[in-house]
Amino acid sequence: MTDVPKHDAIYPDLPPEDLQRLHSRIFNDSDQGILITDAHERIVSVNLAFTQITGYSRAEAIGQTTDLLRSGVHDAEFRAKVTAAMAGEGPWQGEIIGKRKNGELFPQNVTISVVRDESGAITHALSIFSDISVLHQAQERIARLANFDDLTGLPNRSHFIQLVEVALASVKRHQQVAAVMTVELERLSNISDSLGLDVADELLQQISQRFGQTLRVTDVLAKVGSDQFVVGLLSLEQREHAGIVAKKLLAVMEAPFQVQSQLVHVGLSVGIAVFPDDAQDVASLLRYSDVSVNRIKAEEESGYLFYSPEMNQRAKEKWQLEGELRHALVAQQLVLHYQPKVSLRTGEIVGAEALIRWRHPTNGMVSPAKFIPVAEETGLILDIGSWVLDEACRQMRAWMDAGLAMPIIAVNLSARQFDRLLPNRLRTVLERYQLPPECLQLEITESLLVRGAEGVISIMNELVAMGLALSMDDFGTGYSSLSYLKKFPISTLKIDRAFVIGVPTDENDCAIAQAIITLAKQLRQEIVAEGVETREQMAFLRQLGCDQLQGFLFSPPVAVSDFESMVLSGLRLTLEP
Missing domain, CATH: 3.20.20.450 (EAL domain)
Structure with missing residues (x-):
């Protein structure tokens, strides 16, 4: 075992009592939680940051095992790695979900190492941890912004594609039918101009709720534009059933919306592309459903329309x-x-x-x-x-x-x-x-x-x-x-x-x-x-x-x-x- 240099070799001008006070100040003033366990995994010392992060006082922690902080969310394999680190198999660093005194779970970044005596025997284990709840919340917020519409809480286009791609793999294996529908709202820009952006925003929230109540749990609803939604119908017996869903969406929009004392009517146009007849990937299905809905708009009509290759050719032209x-x-x-x-x-x-x-x-x-x-x-x-x-x-x-x-x-x-x-x-x-x-x-x-x-x-x-x-x-x-x-x-x-x-x-x-x-x-x-x-x-x-x-x-x-x-x-x- 490598000899550890004595303190007087490291700090030749610092008396032992001053060095002890320095170590004590570092231990107690650190903003990271520190707990020290003995060879039997019982807590023998904690610092002030430990009590602030976990809610346990020093008296409540001393003599307890680290099970005091166990959340129960980690599997046996993960716990074995942590136990091995405390047993001296090498330092370990990672994220652990801990539990505060009040029962709240929190993510922590933990480093575990051991202390040995002069003979090499493990006398103590040292755990240094930080509460990274704020970091996790920021990361979750970023992920939400990247994957969901901030106004309605629905998936955005990129997340919709991810969800439907996964689902289509199962649909393909079971030789089922699926469909993608582009749902475009009519006159939303006029409503925003005449009644205000706040009315248009509240209207969109109500529309998304009405759509969600109409669709099945297995369907995927997403908001992909200022006046456009898309729907993934991932379990259909036959392609014609997509038309039935489109009719339901059109019917549910017949009743006016009550928005800030205003009664507002909104129409729909729905374009439909079917898997596997029209295309076998999400991007193509979205493109073809867009072609269909644009055809309806060009003819200044409402309703729904299935995609056809001839329609796509006209759009390309x-x-x-x-x-x-x-x-x-x-x-x-x-x-x-x-x-x-x-x-x-x-x-x-x-x-x-x-x-x-x-x-x-x-x-x-x-x-x-x-x-x-x-x-x-x-x-x-x-x-x-x-x-x-x-x-x-x-x-x-x-x-x-x-x-x-x-x-x-x-x-x-x-x-x-x-x-x-x-x-x-x-x-x-x-x-x-x-x-x-x-x-x-x-x-x-x-x-x-x-x-x-x-x-x-x-x-x-x-x-x-x-x-x-x-x-x-x-x-x-x-x-x-x-x-x-x-x-x-x-x-x-x-x-x-x-x-x-x-x-x-x-x-x-x-x-x-x-x-x-x-x-x-x-x-x-x-x-x-x-x-x-x-x-x-x-x-x-x-x-x-x-x-x-x-x-x-x-x-x-x-x-x-x-x-x-x-x-x-x-x-x-x-x-x-």
């Missing part, structure tokens, strides 16, 4: 289109064509609508009917709309610089562009190209009404005050409100092509066209008919008093140079039969 469209914006692949508007009094070109086209490098000209809905859905319409305004104004400036007298140009505005900053954005682009506002007309749609007509009207008034003309496009197809229409500072109503295509043979189309024209006249607004393709349509609309037409009868949308040639040549529409 949309994602690809979005990426290519983003590139088109910076790669100068977008161009404007101009469709003339013709007077039904003189046959002359009196205006034109600027219409966007996408000159795709491999697919040729892509119809806006294909890419504008994607732009609206992804928010790209804001950038595209800004580009259209800038390009139309740039072109008008170029015409003016060339000495060409061109008619007024109309530009379409998306409802997303129509906000409080719109007047300033228009003012900026007009100033950039030194254009008078009278040369530009803004075409808006009735969908603006769903955003709150009063706020929209104040923006319209500001635009008109700037000298800009406003036109209501696609009139009669959206959210028409005659009470608001009379308040709108609109100079032009456009009859949608849906009501032009059937005239003069379809009685309903004829009646609607006549009603719109009569209404516009009463409001002293100009009337433009879109989509006019035949002379019979033109004659009927002209007889009713329509002011202008736009359509293939005169010209489709054309490139800049072709439109210039039409105007410079004085091309006219022959009005008489």
Whole structure:
């Protein structure tokens, strides 16, 4: 055995009594609990930190065995390791769950070593321990934040994936059916905006409770987004049973929620992907259920929908289109064509609508009917709309610089562009190209009404005050409100092509066209008919008093140079039969 140096060799200048006092102070003042046991495992000494941590006084501990602190949660193998360390088989360090005097269990970090006499016999065992409850609580909090939603207490996406992956292994072994459902709430952002974030948070908590009461104990419910939950159905007899669960979730949402004296109704859309038919891993099942729920939203419906490969293919095409469209914006692949508007009094070109086209490098000209809905859905319409305004104004400036007298140009505005900053954005682009506002007309749609007509009207008034003309496009197809229409500072109503295509043979189309024209006249607004393709349509609309037409009868949308040639040549529409 290695000889232990005597104290006078370690502290040659320290008298033995001072050294004893130093050791005693270190022992008693340590913030770590210390207990010393004899060869029979009976406690012979403890320090102040021991009594503070365990609750046992020195008198209560002396003479007892370490069983005084035993929690009973450790197995025989673990206790054997601790006993072996106290028997001198080598130092041991680790975590032990101890028990305080009041019965409370607590985690402790323990180091155990032994003291031997000069002959090598074990005389005492020394245990030094720290209460690590606070550390454990912090670790548990971090783990909870990493795995659970803080608001509802439900698993988050990553924890959901872990739980369902484990469960799917069992489902696979027993050749069972499982499903993943994406559950998306409707209008939650509107509720948050109108009633406040605290109401939306309480609503989400109530929704999660209602879902939890509806689902089975074996199902896994998680919150994965601000307005989105996912459900793992891990024990189904057949795939159709997932639809039954979706119906239950939809039914349980029919009753309103009582939130801070407010009655709130919330709708749902549910997308379903089934294991093993659709996919055999959680990530794919989640992706496919997302595809399904997005399909429901795109069709502006509620309810539930099972995933299909065709649906996924359409989603992939949309994602690809979005990426290519983003590139088109910076790669100068977008161009404007101009469709003339013709007077039904003189046959002359009196205006034109600027219409966007996408000159795709491999697919040729892509119809806006294909890419504008994607732009609206992804928010790209804001950038595209800004580009259209800038390009139309740039072109008008170029015409003016060339000495060409061109008619007024109309530009379409998306409802997303129509906000409080719109007047300033228009003012900026007009100033950039030194254009008078009278040369530009803004075409808006009735969908603006769903955003709150009063706020929209104040923006319209500001635009008109700037000298800009406003036109209501696609009139009669959206959210028409005659009470608001009379308040709108609109100079032009456009009859949608849906009501032009059937005239003069379809009685309903004829009646609607006549009603719109009569209404516009009463409001002293100009009337433009879109989509006019035949002379019979033109004659009927002209007889009713329509002011202008736009359509293939005169010209489709054309490139800049072709439109210039039409105007410079004085091309006219022959009005008489």
